[in-house]
Amino acid sequence: MFSKKKYEMTPVQVRLSQEMIKKVDGLIKKGVYPSRSEAIRDAVRLLVLNKR
Secondary structure: OOOOOOOOOOOOOOOOHHHHHHHHHHHHOOOOOOOHHHHHHHHHHHHHHHOO
């Protein structure tokens, strides 16, 4: 469904609790993700792939 091919990105506003932001930031600090955007994109990919 998703490939390494570059897709044009469209900005989407997402609101998260402070607790969730801290957890995402913790993943960034550990080097799991380079940014909040990439962490959220990965979460959405997982959601979409699991809901097929």
